[in-house]
Amino acid sequence: MEGSVQGSKQGSKQGSKQSSKQDSSRGMRHPLTLALYELCGDGVRVTDGQKVGVYDSTGRWVSGDRFLVCPNLCGWIGDGPREPSTLKDHRRFRNVVLKQTTDGTVGS
Amino acid sequence: MSMEETPVRLNRSPGPTYREILDTDRVKPPRHFYEEKPFYDGSDSIPVERYISREFHELEKRHMWRTTWQMACREEHIPEVGDTFVYEICDMSFLVVRSAPDEIRAYWNFCRHRGRQLLTQSTWTPVLRCPFHSFTWNLDGSLAYVPTEWDFPHVDCDELGLLSVGVGRWGGFVFINPSPGGETLEEYMGEMIEHSAPWHFETRFVEAHVAKIFEANWKIVEEAFMESFHVAATHPQQMVRLGDVNTQYDCYGNFSRALHPSGVPSPLLKWTPTEQEMLDNMLDIREGEDAIIVLPEGETLRSFAAIVGRDQLRPAIGDEADTVSDAELIDAMEYTLLPNFHPWAAFQRAVYRFTPYGDDHERSVMEVMLISPFSGERPKPAERILLGPDESWTKPGVLGITGRILDQDSTNIAAVQRGLRSAPPAGLEVTLYQESRIRHFHKWLMDRIDAGRQRDRTSS
Numbered sequence: 001m002e003g004s005v006q007g008s009k010q011g012s013k014q015g016s017k018q019s020s021k022q023d024s025s026r027g028m029r030h031p032l033t034l035a036l037y038e039l040c041g042d043g044v045r046v047t048d049g050q051k052v053g054v055y056d057s058t059g060r061w062v063s064g065d066r067f068l069v070c071p072n073l074c075g076w077i078g079d080g081p082r083e084p085s086t087l088k089d090h091r092r093f094r095n096v097v098l099k100q101t102t103d104g105t106v107g108s
Numbered sequence: 109m110s111m112e113e114t115p116v117r118l119n120r121s122p123g124p125t126y127r128e129i130l131d132t133d134r135v136k137p138p139r140h141f142y143e144e145k146p147f148y149d150g151s152d153s154i155p156v157e158r159y160i161s162r163e164f165h166e167l168e169k170r171h172m173w174r175t176t177w178q179m180a181c182r183e184e185h186i187p188e189v190g191d192t193f194v195y196e197i198c199d200m201s202f203l204v205v206r207s208a209p210d211e212i213r214a215y216w217n218f219c220r221h222r223g224r225q226l227l228t229q230s231t232w233t234p235v236l237r238c239p240f241h242s243f244t245w246n247l248d249g250s251l252a253y254v255p256t257e258w259d260f261p262h263v264d265c266d267e268l269g270l271l272s273v274g275v276g277r278w279g280g281f282v283f284i285n286p287s288p289g290g291e292t293l294e295e296y297m298g299e300m301i302e303h304s305a306p307w308h309f310e311t312r313f314v315e316a317h318v319a320k321i322f323e324a325n326w327k328i329v330e331e332a333f334m335e336s337f338h339v340a341a342t343h344p345q346q347m348v349r350l351g352d353v354n355t356q357y358d359c360y361g362n363f364s365r366a367l368h369p370s371g372v373p374s375p376l377l378k379w380t381p382t383e384q385e386m387l388d389n390m391l392d393i394r395e396g397e398d399a400i401i402v403l404p405e406g407e408t409l410r411s412f413a414a415i416v417g418r419d420q421l422r423p424a425i426g427d428e429a430d431t432v433s434d435a436e437l438i439d440a441m442e443y444t445l446l447p448n449f450h451p452w453a454a455f456q457r458a459v460y461r462f463t464p465y466g467d468d469h470e471r472s473v474m475e476v477m478l479i480s481p482f483s484g485e486r487p488k489p490a491e492r493i494l495l496g497p498d499e500s501w502t503k504p505g506v507l508g509i510t511g512r513i514l515d516q517d518s519t520n521i522a523a524v525q526r527g528l529r530s531a532p533p534a535g536l537e538v539t540l541y542q543e544s545r546i547r548h549f550h551k552w553l554m555d556r557i558d559a560g561r562q563r564d565r566t567s568s
């Protein structure tokens with residue numbers, strides 16, 4: 001595919017974004033409740049409005065506030081990759097041509 | 109009532125219909141994508157016995173598995189004359205044999221002398237010889253050798269050919285039917301053959317083959333893959349860029365299909381993601397992480413994914429790639445040829461099959477084959493890897509992200525069986541439209557069982 005690839009990704013892996021990568025909590029908002037599910041030391045930290053609780057990857061409460069969480073999103077985050085995804089993780093987009101431009105982005 | 113008629117207006121989800129989504133695409137799909145075949149046959153609940161009763165399993169064996177077309181293997185599993193494939197379903201065993209370069213035959217797998225299975229594993233063999241007393245048959249099923257023939261003066265050896273069963277071939281798959289009753293595989297598949305012709309499954313090879321044992325009736329596993337109603341609860345991470353409740357479900361004679369629109373948000377969302385947010389979701393970009401692909405100006409996720417998809421196809425099919433529709437390149441479309449064969453449509457690679465585990469009505473096996481295009485010499489098909497009930501689909505490392513999604517599905521299945529076992533006898537209240545393929549499956553199954561019982565009554 002022509003065009004449209006963010007070339008700074010490679011830069012971000014080795015360069016200035018490295019610290020944020022190491023700190024990545026791989027967070028995702030639940031599309032319906034908009035609660036934020038993030039990796040944390042002992043499981044998945046779920047932030048829903050004012051409430052913050054830690055749950056394991058089966059959705060069982062570990063610590064903090066107790067409220068209804070999505071066990072499947074706990075699993076998706078808790079058992080998922082710890083590193084940000086790259087193009088090679090995605091078969092469909094793997095061959096998208098990286099075309100570096102002067103401003104660090106990629107396009108065609 | 110015919111399985112084709114829909115006398116009531118089935119309620120449908122808010123949000124765009126699949127046909128309306130197709131209208132926004134640049135390259136339009138073949139005509140059948142615009143066809144709707146909703147199924148309605150009443151609103152009865154589904155009896156729990158169909159999943160937990162041994163008696164019902166025996167009815168399925170007698171009146172369904174013994175009389176239906178079912179996928180046994182790929183042609184590439186038996187490429188050479190003399191290659192045999194042992195196909196087993198419940199307590200029945202069959203030999204699928206490459207009997208000539210372009211001829212495949214299949215037989216009940218038992219010796220006509222004392223009944224021993226002729227083969228207990230798939231292998232190459234010049235003849236089919238029983239290891240017990242050496243009765244031997246040619247690959248075409250004719251009797252080749254009778255040990256101590258002088259002691260069989262009472263038997264007409266010319267009548268002792270192997271008992272053959274129906275064989276059909278489609279898309280590189282070999283199907284058998286223990287008693288086809290004059291119906292060919294082509295007749296059985298009907299319009300599914302025309303729908304799938306452009307996808308050339310016969311030009312693919314089995315790149316990966318993973319199976320997993322489930323502690324549940326085979327239909328519970330299969331039905332978990334017949335609707336996308338469960339996406340919001342089971343796969344919520346997909347909702348940003350997957351139409352779920354606005355999936356289109358069509359039911360034909362012996363097959364059904366689901367057309368899941370991709371690159372559009374679930375109508376259940378209370379917000380509207382941007383095209384870039386949908387792409388980021390597809391690429392598993394998380395909160396605060398940088399995009400790895402920025403959508404070009406003016407492209408939607410659907411149009412962009414279609415362009416990328418065509419570029420991927422071009423080495424294999426050349427400029428024909430330009431005629432492949434956006435929908436075929438991005439949407440998740442699955443077909444079910446009843447009872448248990450689920451090829452994903454178009455250029456998706458997955459094929460599912462669901463069977464009882466041995467003759468156990470409360471355990472089953474789900475298989476996932478990835479069938480991929482190749483160039484040059486045909487690669488050998490992947491060996492099947494069998495996972496236990498508690499093992500992850502990701503363990504073999506060959507299914508990619510699909511393994512993680514299948515793990516989400518898998519969390520429900522044994523729990524359904526245990527729930528059904530523990531509950532007082534009752535019926536399952538399923539939706540009219542979103543689970544219409546399950547209703548169609550049960551109607552198809554009960555029609556076969558009822559017809560078989562009727563035949564039994566008339567013949568006794």
Ligand SMILES: [Fe+2]
Pocket residue numbers: 332333338342343517
């Ligand atoms: Fe699913």
